[in-house]
Structure formats: C-alpha cells, structure tokens
Amino acid sequence: MKYAFSFLAVIALILIAWLGSQIPGMPYLFGVALPYLAMIIFLGGCVYKVVQWAKSPVPFPIQTTCGQGKSLDFIKHNRLEAPSTNGEVVARMFLEVVTFRSLFRNTKSEIHEGPYITYESSKWLWCFALIFHYSFFSIVVRHLRLFLDPVPAWIGWWEFVDGLFEVGAPTWYISDVGLVVGCLLLFSRRLITRHVRYISLVNDYFPLVLIFAVAVTGILMRFFLRADIDIVNIKQLTVGLVTLSPVIGAKIGAIFYIHVFLVCVLIAYFPFSKLMHFAGVFLSPTRNLRNDSRAVRHINPWNPKILPHSYAGYEDEFREFMVNADIPVEKELTPSKDE
C-alpha cells in the first residue's frame, strides 16, 4: 500500500507534465515558472531548515566515542573515532560524509537455537548507498554542462571518466546505470528485508520512486526519445534560466517537460523531507564534537541555576548521628535545654 501510493503519485505527476505541457502556452509554466518556483522553495527551504536547526543550541557535549579516547601517554588514542582536536573532528566527519563510515561498520545479527546470537559483517546497505549517492552526485555534476556557457573543461573530463566503458552510442554513463540500479536495490531492500519493510513509510518509498522516474525519463530522453529533443534548444532554455532571461525557442518534446517537472517536484519536496539528511549529518552532535569535555569546558547557554540540597541542610538533619559516629561536623551539637 505504502509503495503503491508512491507509484501512483509519481504516475500522476508524469501525466500532469505530459498532458499539461501539450497545452499551448503551458511550456512556459513547466519550463520556466515551475523550475524557478521549485528552486526558490529548495534554496529557501534548505536555508530555513538549517537556520532552524542552528538556532537550537547544543547544551551538552554528547559525542559518541567509537574508539579509545585521548588519555594517558601510553594508551593509544584513536584519533578518528574519539577525536580530541578540531582537525580530528574534520577528519572524522569527512570520512563519515564521503565514505559512509558508520554504515561500513554494519553487522547482521541472527538468533539461532540455543539460543545463541551471531554477528556478521553486512556491507550491502553501505554498498547500495554508495552506488546511489555517488551516481546521483555525478549526474548533478554532469548537468552543470547545461547551465554553464562556456562549459568548463573539467566537466568534460568528469564525463569522460563517467563514460569510461564507452558502451553504446551515445555513450552510457556509469552513473546513469548506477542511479537506476541504486534505486532498484534500495527499493527492493525496503520490500525484502523484513524489519526494514516494517519501518518504511510513504516518506521513504516516494523519494525513491521519484528519483527513479527522474533517472528513467532522463535516460529515455538521451537514448530513446530523441525526436523532439534539440539539445541546442534546451541549452538555450537552461542557460536562459540561469541568466534570468529564459527563452523557449522551437518546440521541445513532452519527455523533457516530464523530466524537468519531476526534478522540480523533487527539489521542492527536499527541504520538507528526510532528504535533508544531506545537511543534517554535518550538524549531528554525536559526530561533530570533540571528545575533550573533561579538558575543556563546554558552555550551555541556558544552564539553569539549580543548587544541590545543601551540606548545611544535610548536616542539620543528621548532625547527631554524625557526631556520635565521629564524623567531623561544621556546627557542634547544641546541648539540649534539660541537661
């Protein structure tokens, strides 16, 4: 049901763009107005979200240490997993963001008769996530070609590496295949792995289906539905979008508008969804803090003024017992009046 809804939603989006873009005058809506609107929502939403996060302080240093902390000279400090300097934190975050280090640690637990529990390394999720995210990233980079004029040379090199296998004509990019396969793998995993299926929400299926549809429409446009796709025409529009002087010259095929519309929906959906994890990971206090909280005082801006139950109050309550037990006291017992 949850995934069926995601498919229906994406199919509806495709139909809207397909039929809508055929109405005279509407290409400007799908090719110009909506991309601007989506971009504004995306940028505004992301900034808003990050500012919202940053407005809340980090009252306590709650770093998660995943290795030996810095202590005595002869105890080997794990500088990556329990960083004590800013440089070490940057290294930890870099590896987390770029190599998904925490996912690399993943294990699979199984309970057998006995009972006994086994743990084995399980790198599937890490592997799928790498394929998906790096393909996505590479495709975004390659698309810069459409928005920059002249195209910087390094984008050409990037495309060369991405198309290194030189399969087909035009050349299939590794990242195109990677994104489609990555979506399929991550989606199947949600269906097949029992506990992941249980926890998955529409919020999890929908972006996968949407990104899958974006990738497929892109591929269709490049390889199969080339009839109405005049790249010069498209580039005129996309560069026009960047330079705030968009023009739609000759007619562009519906597949282009479908692709663009899906991308618009994706980036407009971004700030309101779990996809914000791309920014959130940098702000996660368990990962981005130094483990030096005993050496350097961390400040809590709202530290409430709370005093302990006072020693004086304590001694008042127990003074007699303390004196009798030869425990030093601040105030001696006052002799009672009848003595």
Next chain:
Amino acid sequence: MDIPVAFKAGNYAYPAKKEKVEYLNSQSGLSFPNAREWSPEDEDWKLPAGWQDIILRGLKERLEKFRSLKIFMDCCVRCGACADKCHFFLGTGDPKNMPVLRAELLRSVYRNDFTLAGKILGRMAGAREMTVGVLKEWFMYSYQCTECRRCSVFCPYGIDTAEVTMMIRELLHLVGVGINWILEPVSNSNRTGNHMGLQPHTFKNNVEFLVDDVENLTGVRPNVSFNRKGAEVLFITPSADVFAEPGLYTAMGYLILFEAIGLDYTWSTYASEGGNFGLFTSNETMKKLNAKMYAEAKRLGVKYIIGGECGHMWRVVHQYMDTMNGPADFLEVPKSPITGTVFSNAASTKMVHISEFTADLIKHGKLKLDKSRNSHLKATYHDSCNPARAMGLMDEPRYILDHVVDWVEMPENTIREQTFCCGSGTGLNTDEIMELRMRSGLPRANAVKYVRDKHGVNMLSCVCAIDRATLTSLMNYWNPDVGVCGISELVGNALVLEGETRGELDEGLRTLL
C-alpha cells in the same frame, strides 16, 4: 505502530510512589507535578487536565533547547542499520524496540504538530496525534531502552536513541509518569547523599566493615577518613560499592590500592554517591544531584576528585558535570602524587577515573603486583556502555587486566564501542521486570557464554556498579558458573602490601576466613 500496548504484571516497572514524587517536587529547582497513586494496568492514568498541551509545549521547549532533538527528529531515513543493534530488540523481538521505531514513537507526534508535511498529509506522512495510547507507548518503550548508545555507533547520522529516550522520559515526568526504581534513588540521593539512602553513620559503618575485612584477610588495616578537610583527594564511588556484593569487593580493592600508595584522601558522606539517577530522569535532576560533588570538594578544600568504577556516573562526569556545575576553578589539575603524572585530559573537570589513575601507577611500576593471586580466575572484560561510548575509556582497564589477571576478550562485535549493555541500565535493574532484563541481557550473556565454553572463563570483570549488580543476576540465569567483579577487586587482590601477613586466599578477597 497501531497495535496498542498492554501492560501486565512483569512487563512494566512500578510507578513512582506518591510521597517520593511529592518530596522531589518540593525541592528547589525541580518540578515533579501530579503526584498520585496510579498503575499502568489501569485504563485511566489520572493525567492532569490539558495534558496534551503540557506534552506538546514541553516538546516545543525541548526542540528549542536541544539541537540534537531537532536533528534526530528530522534526519532519520529509516535505513534500518540500527534495528538489530539493540539488545532489547534482539532479546524481545518486539519491533517497537528497534531504535528507529522507538524514535518514531516521538517522531510521529513531532511530525503531526511541528512539520509542514505532517500537518498537510497527516498519517500519510507518518504523523500521529498525541493520544493516551501514544503516551502509554512512550512509557512502555522509553523504559525498555537503557540509553546504552550502541545504535548511535551504527547510525550514519549518529542519531542517538539515548537522547530520544531521555526526552520522552522528561516529557512523561511533566504529566507525572515515572517509575519508582528511579525516583526513589533520586530522592534518597538528594536527601542522604546516596541512592541507597545510607545515612552518614551507616555509610561510615559500611566502609569500616570493609576495612575490617581487609585487615582480616591481609593483616593490614587500611587508613580511612570521612568528610576530612584538607585531604588532597576526594574519592567518590557509587554507593552500591559499599552496600552489597560483589561491589563490596571492588570497594575493598580501592581501600587496598589507596593504602598501598599512601594516598591522602577522604570519603564523603554528603557526596557519597557517584552514580546519578538524575541522568535517567531529567537534565535538571541530574544537575541537582551532581552539584554535590563540586560543592563537597570545595567545602573540604581538596585538590581534585578521583571517581570509582561506574558507568553512567562517568557519562555524567565526562559529558555533563563541567558544563552543568563548573567551572571548578577552586580545584587543581589532577596530578598523581605518586608518579607526578598530570591528567591533562581532566584539566577542566579535575576528576580522574580510577582506571586511569591505576593504569598510570602500574605503568610507572609503583604497584607490586602478584598476578598469581588471581590464578583461580580466568577473566573476560565487559566494556560498560557509558565509559566505552561516551568517554572512550577502553584500553586503561585492559592495561590493568594485563597486569593482574589471566584474561581473554569476548567476540569482537560485542566489545569496545560495540559492547552490549547488561540490559538493566538507566534504572531498569528492578526485580519486577526480571524476564525483560534477562531477555535484554541475552546478547551480553551470550558473548560471555562463548568465552566460557571456549576458554573456561569464570569471571566477568567490568567498571560499572550497575553492571556488578545486574550482570550477577544475568550470569546466574544464563551462565551460572561465571562470577562478576570490578577491575579494582582484581587489582586489590593482586597487590602486595607492605607488612602484610596474608595467607593463602583461595578465592582472593572473597575468601571466607
């Protein structure tokens, strides 16, 4: 998430007694409203009028105070990496014990009232209204989490369920929902200085019993003092160490160690608790209880503090104390009087872990150790959750073990940062939920069983007072022939004291004479 929770005897910890809640509510800086008699099994939990608003306002306030909460509510992608990392999930098989789902219990309400998508799409976006059913779920599952942080090691965004559980528990206290096994120790600690409720003379008596025991066993009578002004060091350990086996032997280990090096130190009856059940209650409560440590150090005029073996105590000391109750500018940077080592890693809190202190002594050859005195033991080492994952204290205890006992590691996915909780931390070491505890402790017990069968391990060592109590029950159930001890017990047993007249002690400090 739509299956309602059912409370029945054995699956919940008893609610806090009315008088304990009233007492805590009367203390300055604390708020514990809605004291009453109630039972989780009742349909009506006697929540205060407008309780939904109280909860939602409380949630809003906490979102503004804790960035962690906002990030953890927004960033989860439900990848499932945390699911089978939780000892409660492994032991109970209850899907709501997957860390991701435990967080979803709160996240669903967050979505409903604090996010645009949730407000528009409602259930479709995984949003739920705050209902009594949701509240009951919160109570059930925030007390089936020991805040051990194992899931946060595996989460690609470092989402820490401990943080989520802490928030849910704080919210529940706003409407008077809490458990007695936590709030009674909290009120004891506030009033008498320790969780056990030991009054000053009793506390002193208990330590002196241990002094007698050490004298009987070794012929040397350790010198102890209480509330002594002008001592160099204040020593604070969980009160459980002077209260019950096997913690008592750990405390004997401290006494022997300090006697061997002639440390100028004092115990305190006012700050007689290292542990801090406030951590399992609310940040305000934690601060109030913890404040005694610095207050007492200041009153006695000591130079610095040494802390005994305790797990959550050390999370509080390492990650919260200085921030909450510092700066401790009336203390000095800890310097070992024996080796001259300056503990620069504790330069600001001025509090040193006993394992750091001991490892340094051993490194400098200041202790005469006879490993053969522990030859009746084959040990293994349980990393306590908080020292491992909130401090990075992993190799100091191992360094000590290397010098005092023959020991082996448990399998690699169950130690160090991947260590499994005893299953009864965060105030869940109460007997009415014993089945739950034995279930959640299964992953730990299973790893011990592995080394017991393979290497003949008969002693499980650790640096945590809750562990010493709870692992004992756990071993009795799953691995009956394995004992539990603190590292300092093994140190004390191996230490050769000057002038000792110690005979053959077949079971070390546990030998009955």
